[in-house]
Amino acid sequence: MKYVDEFRDGDTARQLAACLAAEVDPARQYRLMEFCGGHTHAIFRYGIPDLLPDNLRLIHGPGCPVCVLPIARLDMAIALAQRPEVILCTYGDLLRVPASNRQTLLKARAEGADVRMLYSPLEALSLARDNPSREVVFMAIGFETTTPPTALVIEQAQLLGLKNFSVFCNHVLTPSAMHAILASPESEAGVLQLDGFLGPAHVSTVIGSAAYEDFPTQYGTPVVIAGFEPLDVLQALLMLVRQLNQGRACVENQFTRAVTAEGNLKAQALTWRIFEPREQFEWRGLGHLPKSALRLRAAYAEFDAERRFSLPEFPAQEHRACECPAILRGAKNPRDCRLFATACTPANPLGSCMVSSEGACAAYYTYGRHMQTAGAAH
């Protein structure tokens, strides 16, 4: 497959792995966080940990939109779906995520709620047109990559004059979460030592590489933006190792074939036309973060499900032994959780990181369980 196979070539991978092995300083540790679940997934799917030196450790970040959605928001979505007039539609990943009391949108559907799975947000508009007597609510979720499509749908809904369509907005902002990790209690107490970030691929195509300039200047933490292909990951890791060896900290862009410094200005303009930052928003594992999420601007209030329906606030109940919050902060590894692969499995997930294929626990479980027994874990 053109433009894909080139980035999965085994010979090049071995060359890059040899460079990494030769260039790492055996006297030090390299603790590098891949922010994105997309990277976590690629790392395990291609068996990248097998190719890395022992003193280079990958820490899995919170860049999985399903994983960082707090339980309270999911409880609200379920309450919305249970209203008889509502058709709640969202992406398939969300349907199995456990909310309070292990309720899920799928279970709510089995109990009579009208919950539909979407492949594309545009389908939500057809649903609204085809069901004029119902209230169609699109539960929007995701980082900066999925925000412009949601904005587009809202703009179209206004053009079409739809009166029965609204968006339950859960869009969040990547740089806020990166700040939160570097300023987390674990970070400040030295429990989580982070030497560098592997920056997001798709998110960076939208926000641009300039959006990460704060991290080297404010925290001295280098960022290398990497594509989602396995060779991208290896090359970006090598770039991070070189920065650290040379005592440099800056933003570098490995993913130059898709990411520019300023990003996609058209998508940004569309996003800011429809959305504005919330004062604060709760992230699972990271707590309430200022200016870390988006809501609809007042001009689009009629399409805002939170303004349209009075949504009850629930005291959310996490599973007590679930380590998802610490795993999302990079402070713990899925194997540190005593529920991992015992009580909590992809077939019966107790925490969000086990549900989404981009969650660290699911990636460990699905692709990496053999390493646990072989004792070759990274």
Added chain:
Amino acid sequence: MSRLDLQQGRIEMLHGGGGRASAELISQLFAKAFDNQWLAQGNDQAQFSLPPGRVVMATDSHVISPLFFPGGDIGSLSVHGTLNDVAMSGAKPCYLAASFILEEGFPLADLTRIVDSMAKASREAGVPIVTGDTKVVERGKGDGVFITTTGVGVVPEGLYLSGDQARPGDKILISGTMGDHGVTILSLREGLGFEAAIGSDSQNLAPLVAAMLEAVPNIRCLRDPTRGGLGNTLNELAKQSGVGMQLEEAAIPVRETVRAACEFLGLDPLYVANEGKLIAICPAEQAEPLLAVMRAHPLGQNAAIIGTVQEDAQQFVQMRTPFGGQRMVDWLNGEQLPRIC
């Protein structure tokens, strides 16, 4: 009896009532298309004798949407699916039964197309549909048409194939490219916004199985990787046999269009459904001769040896990636979903 309007007519509740309308539907549509001596007898069951050997029986329900797709339709699929389940035991399929649940309002023209397609698939396989049933449910209580087929076949003496027979050292083969059917169906679903120039691989595998067993009678087991794809089916076999498996990703044939579509949707072709492919596990020394027979057959031209059975108390299916790493190929969890990020 009056004539059914097969061009403009629609299924009505009456057609499932057991009265005159039911009889018209059966005689003018089903019995006419399937046309054989057993149906002509007009009994509620079919009576037949079977050749000597162990009798095999399999049943399969078909609820696919859309009903018509490149490479087939629910009719041909319902015949091939059950024939293949019977054939995977090493049996020669002999007879089929078919049961229809029709939704009120379903166009008779579509039903005719489906039934004709079943008749064609059954004739091509030489396996008659000898008994059946039809029920009608109210509009909104079905999805057009559901078809359940049941097949009966006979395994000749001396053959014993079963999912629990894989042994460490055995080789794992597949008969062709993975994921064609699933990607074809996905590409037709609304809202996905892509068209794949590809058709379903739905086909009757019994002739391929016969050729394989003639050359290598001690094949340990055969299974068709339908729902859940290759990844899930290999996990089933590993569990049944109490073994592990080691695969070579580079050896698994996947069409370029299927790979591209899976890339685009964030799916793994290893978990995408097939309807005309099989997995064979055989002793290592038989692998090359078996591969040669498969490749010489029109249904197995892209056959490949993709891995080895190994001892593993944890029954893990593992795979070496072309990238040089090692990963697990786990059971599929729920349905594969297109990615959102």
